[in-house]
Amino acid sequence: MIGILRNRLRLGRQTIAYPEGPARFPARFHGRPALDAARCVAGCSACAEACPTDALVGLGTPRLGIDMGACLFCARCAEACPEGAIAFTRDYRLAMRTRDELVARGDVPTLARALDAAMQRRFGRSLRLRQVSAGGCSGCEAELNAAGNIQFDLSRFGVAFVASPRHADGLVVTGPVSEHMRGALRATWEAVPAPRLLIAVGACAISGGPLAGSPVCHDGVEAGLPGVPVDLFIPGCPPHPVTILDGLLRLLGRVEGDRLALAETGVVE
Amino acid sequence: MPGRMLRTGNGEAVAVGDVPLLAPQAFQDVLSAALSAGERVVSYHGEQAPEGGVRVTAALADDRAHTLGLVATTAVGALPSLAATWPALQLFERELLEGHGVVPAGHPWSKPVRFEAPGRLAGTAAGSHADRMAAYPFYAVEGEEVHEVAVGPVHAGVIEPGHFRFQCHGEEVFHLEIVLGYQHRGVEGLLEGGPTRRTVALAESVAGDTAVGHALAHARAVEALAGTAAPPRAAAIRAVALELERLANHVGDLGAIAGDVGFLPTASACGALRAEFLNALAELCGNRFGRGLVVPGGVRYDLSAGDAARLAARLAAAWEAVTATLRVFFRAASVRNRTDGTGVVAPALARSLGLVGPAGRASGLAVDARTSHPFPPYDAAPVALATQPGGDVSARARIRRDEAAHSAAFVRAVLAALPAGPIRGEVPAPRPDRLVVSLVEGWRGELCHAVRTGPDGRFTRYKVVDPSFHNWMGLQLAVRGEGISDFPLCNKSFNLSYAGHDL
Numbered sequence: 001m002i003g004i005l006r007n008r009l010r011l012g013r014q015t016i017a018y019p020e021g022p023a024r025f026p027a028r029f030h031g032r033p034a035l036d037a038a039r040c041v042a043g044c045s046a047c048a049e050a051c052p053t054d055a056l057v058g059l060g061t062p063r064l065g066i067d068m069g070a071c072l073f074c075a076r077c078a079e080a081c082p083e084g085a086i087a088f089t090r091d092y093r094l095a096m097r098t099r100d101e102l103v104a105r106g107d108v109p110t111l112a113r114a115l116d117a118a119m120q121r122r123f124g125r126s127l128r129l130r131q132v133s134a135g136g137c138s139g140c141e142a143e144l145n146a147a148g149n150i151q152f153d154l155s156r157f158g159v160a161f162v163a164s165p166r167h168a169d170g171l172v173v174t175g176p177v178s179e180h181m182r183g184a185l186r187a188t189w190e191a192v193p194a195p196r197l198l199i200a201v202g203a204c205a206i207s208g209g210p211l212a213g214s215p216v217c218h219d220g221v222e223a224g225l226p227g228v229p230v231d232l233f234i235p236g237c238p239p240h241p242v243t244i245l246d247g248l249l250r251l252l253g254r255v256e257g258d259r260l261a262l263a264e265t266g267v268v269e
Numbered sequence: 270m271p272g273r274m275l276r277t278g279n280g281e282a283v284a285v286g287d288v289p290l291l292a293p294q295a296f297q298d299v300l301s302a303a304l305s306a307g308e309r310v311v312s313y314h315g316e317q318a319p320e321g322g323v324r325v326t327a328a329l330a331d332d333r334a335h336t337l338g339l340v341a342t343t344a345v346g347a348l349p350s351l352a353a354t355w356p357a358l359q360l361f362e363r364e365l366l367e368g369h370g371v372v373p374a375g376h377p378w379s380k381p382v383r384f385e386a387p388g389r390l391a392g393t394a395a396g397s398h399a400d401r402m403a404a405y406p407f408y409a410v411e412g413e414e415v416h417e418v419a420v421g422p423v424h425a426g427v428i429e430p431g432h433f434r435f436q437c438h439g440e441e442v443f444h445l446e447i448v449l450g451y452q453h454r455g456v457e458g459l460l461e462g463g464p465t466r467r468t469v470a471l472a473e474s475v476a477g478d479t480a481v482g483h484a485l486a487h488a489r490a491v492e493a494l495a496g497t498a499a500p501p502r503a504a505a506i507r508a509v510a511l512e513l514e515r516l517a518n519h520v521g522d523l524g525a526i527a528g529d530v531g532f533l534p535t536a537s538a539c540g541a542l543r544a545e546f547l548n549a550l551a552e553l554c555g556n557r558f559g560r561g562l563v564v565p566g567g568v569r570y571d572l573s574a575g576d577a578a579r580l581a582a583r584l585a586a587a588w589e590a591v592t593a594t595l596r597v598f599f600r601a602a603s604v605r606n607r608t609d610g611t612g613v614v615a616p617a618l619a620r621s622l623g624l625v626g627p628a629g630r631a632s633g634l635a636v637d638a639r640t641s642h643p644f645p646p647y648d649a650a651p652v653a654l655a656t657q658p659g660g661d662v663s664a665r666a667r668i669r670r671d672e673a674a675h676s677a678a679f680v681r682a683v684l685a686a687l688p689a690g691p692i693r694g695e696v697p698a699p700r701p702d703r704l705v706v707s708l709v710e711g712w713r714g715e716l717c718h719a720v721r722t723g724p725d726g727r728f729t730r731y732k733v734v735d736p737s738f739h740n741w742m743g744l745q746l747a748v749r750g751e752g753i754s755d756f757p758l759c760n761k762s763f764n765l766s767y768a769g770h771d772l
Contacts, residue, residue, distance in 0.1 A: 003596070003597045003600070004534050004597050004601075007534065007538070007593050007594055007596075007597050008534055008538075010590070010593065011538055011541075011590065011594070014537075014538075014541045026548065026551045026552045026555065027552075028551070028552065028553070028554060028555035028570065029551060029555045030555045030556070049466065050466060051466065052466050052467040052469070052470040053467065053470070072470055072560070072561070073555075073556070074470070074556075074560065074561040075555070075561070076466075076561075079569075131427040132423055132430075133427075133428065133429045133430055133452075134430075135451075135452050135453075135454050135768070136429060136452075136477070136768070137474045137475070137476055137477030137478075137768045138428075138429055138476060138477040138478045138766060138767075138768055139474075139477025139478065139480070139558055139560075140477070141427050141428060141429065141477075142477065142478055142558075143557070144427050145426075145427050146540075146544065146547075148427075149537070149540035149541060149544075150537045150540060150541050151540070151541045151544055161426075161427055163425035163426070164425075175452075175454075176454060178451065178452055178453055178454050178771075179398060179453075180383075180384060180398045180450055180451045180452070180453050180771075181422065181430060181451050181452070183398070183399055184422045184423055184430065184451065188423050204474075209470075209474070210467060210470040210471050210473075210474045211454050211455075211456075211459065211471075211474065213459075214454055214455045214458075214459055215455055215458070216453055216454060216455040217454050217455065237470075237556075237560060238477065238557075238558070240557065265548070265552065266579070267549075267552045267576070267579045267580055267583055268552040268553070268572065268576040268579070268580060269573070269575070269576060
């Protein structure tokens with residue numbers, strides 16, 4: 001018993017300072033892309049030829065962009081661009097309310113809008129979510145679990161994952177929606193009482209990600225669960241737990257404003 | 270007179286034409302002789318044969334001689350099943366039926382693997398997945414007070430889907446049948462025709478918690494097909510990443526086991542400490558799962574001497590905290606009470622099922638590709654092989670502790686002496702008509718990528734064998750005779766991948 005307590009004391013406080021304080025990110029973390037369309041040369045497609053998921057749009061035009069819903073944040077495009085038109089910032093605020101907003105252009109962050117006042121009243125201080133992995137590789141699932149551990153501690157905001165869809169206020173979907181999970185996903189969604197939220201986490205659930213075009217998958221939740229609008233898209237492969245936290249808290253109106261709370265880890269420069 | 274196998278090594282490409290193509294009977298004789306001599310099946314896969322029918326290629330591992338053996342046959346319609354004699358083949362034979370229509374005549378347990386639609390060849394059941402699932406021939410136990418418990422595909426936690434069907438007598442599990450396939454994404458089919466700009470990301474997505482391991486198995490396969498190898502510095506950084514992946518998952522698993530026996534101090538501490546190793550991967554390449562680090566030819570990110578030293582110091586502190594929290598865990602009587610003697614897989618059963626990784630080593634099997642089929646830097650600086658004799662949950666927990674300790678020491682040593690030189694070399698196009706078997710010891714066990722190129726150098730067959738493919742049957746048999754309430758604990762002690770199995 002003494003040993004257990006001593007070990008506990010030694011570990012100290014484990015929960016991160018975010019959102020009151022900064023979140024620490026390594027120097028090589030790839031967050032929101034920053035694009036300089038003026039440097040993009042018409043006729044060059046080096047970035048698109050390096051991209052694993054066809055995430056680049058508007059090549060050689062002022063509308064140069066990266067579809068963060070497809071992006072794996074591997075930064076191969078930035079590596080390939082001979083003009084330095086593409087860079088990845090460490091801005092972890094990537095979640096959006098609509099599919100169109102996920103296309104990053106220029107170097108200005110778009111931030112997820114909060115739910116309307118009535119929905120905020122309902123879910124703002126207590127949100128129970130059911131998770132369904134529909135062809136997820138376990139990457140996004142692992143980061144959703146991590147968001148609930150003592151480090152990121154989702155439950156301090158009243159957000160928790162529950163076992164039964166009957167107890168849930170919404171569904172979090174990961175994976176490209178394999179054909180073999182389509183029925184179970186639909187059944188789970190139908191079992192969640194309305195009003196309810198649908199949240200897509202990860203490149204696969206948003207666009208199919210690396211599995212896009214698979215003959216046995218549905219390129220994500222919009223096609224895999226047709227007729228149900230997605231309330232929040234959290235991109236990444238997988239998204240960092242802080243990105244998940246930030247998305248959920250902005251949706252609930254618990255984090256507002258455009259202050260970016262970043263700190264260094266000081267390990268690899 | 271039995272035929273012969275082509276002897277090769279881990280990650281050595283051979284000309285497809287050099288693989289002995291035997292008559293079915295001779296092929297099976299060679300296979301049986303090799304298995305009798307203690308070799309293991311690492312891959313057993315089909316592809317459309319140019320001569321008609323299905324070309325079946327078997328890859329066997331001789332762990333003591335550090336070699337692999339290749340042999341092939343052409344199956345037309347059916348092949349007599351060997352599964353009753355060699356249970357390690359049972360799932361491979363079922364997969365061959367589902368994917369290629371080769372009927373394993375006399376198979377004792379011929380059931381769907383992942384409900385693949387009749388795609389590659391006719392012969393599998395038609396209809397929608399729901400129809401085929403509804404027709405699944407569950408093994409049923411009958412009798413008074415016998416009852417059935419069905420769980421899944423959607424489980425209580427944030428985990429992948431699968432269906433578990435228990436036949437119980439009161440609390441006691443007589444039989445558990447695990448039906449997978451819900452996660453089937455057609456990964457092998459998407460890889461075929463490659464390499465393309467998407468190939469590495471697909472390999473990383475086979476099982477997201479083993480992104481480094483699968484990327485490495487893929488990269489080494491491509492390098493062999495191209496007739497090149499990664500420079501020593503890249504090999505060292507890859508090994509660091511592979512061991513960090515092992516550390517993160519083993520520490521996370523120990524926390525999950527602690528959680529399932531209600532030992533919360535270690536459960537919560539390990540949940541956070543696991544992040545130290547994921548964060549170390551993110552320091553290396555920006556991604557907590559090491560995605561984007563390993564590529565054919567080498568790695569995409571380097572470490573300066575200062576970076577390596579700071580990373581090593583950070584990891585040393587993390588490992589010290591892990592050691593302390595595991596010490597109280599393994600000492601606690603309440604933990605021993607739940608883990609000792611629970612979910613036993615006896616060594617003989619483990620061997621016959623062909624278990625790999627920590628699950629196999631916890632049942633006394635000396636299977637570890639890092640020692641039996643090593644590549645740089647493991648060949649020069651071997652990692653100690655850990656085994657446990659017990660085969661129970663306790664043994665599967667202890668094996669993780671011991672392996673994590675070896676990994677921590679290995680990472681420290683490699684980071685202290687990174688070889689000089691480039692981190693990435695040129696990779697020519699894969700050579701035509703070659704076959705390579707690339708083995709990597711991932712944290713869950715042996716990852717096998719068996720890749721064959723066609724006349725144009727493109728992948729015409731890309732077979733992935735995740736360790737989960739070998740091990741799911743082990744979990745099903747481990748819970749026989751246990752209370753059903755111990756299932757979650759047994760399950761955590763295996764912690765297998767659904768996506769890796771379903772592909």
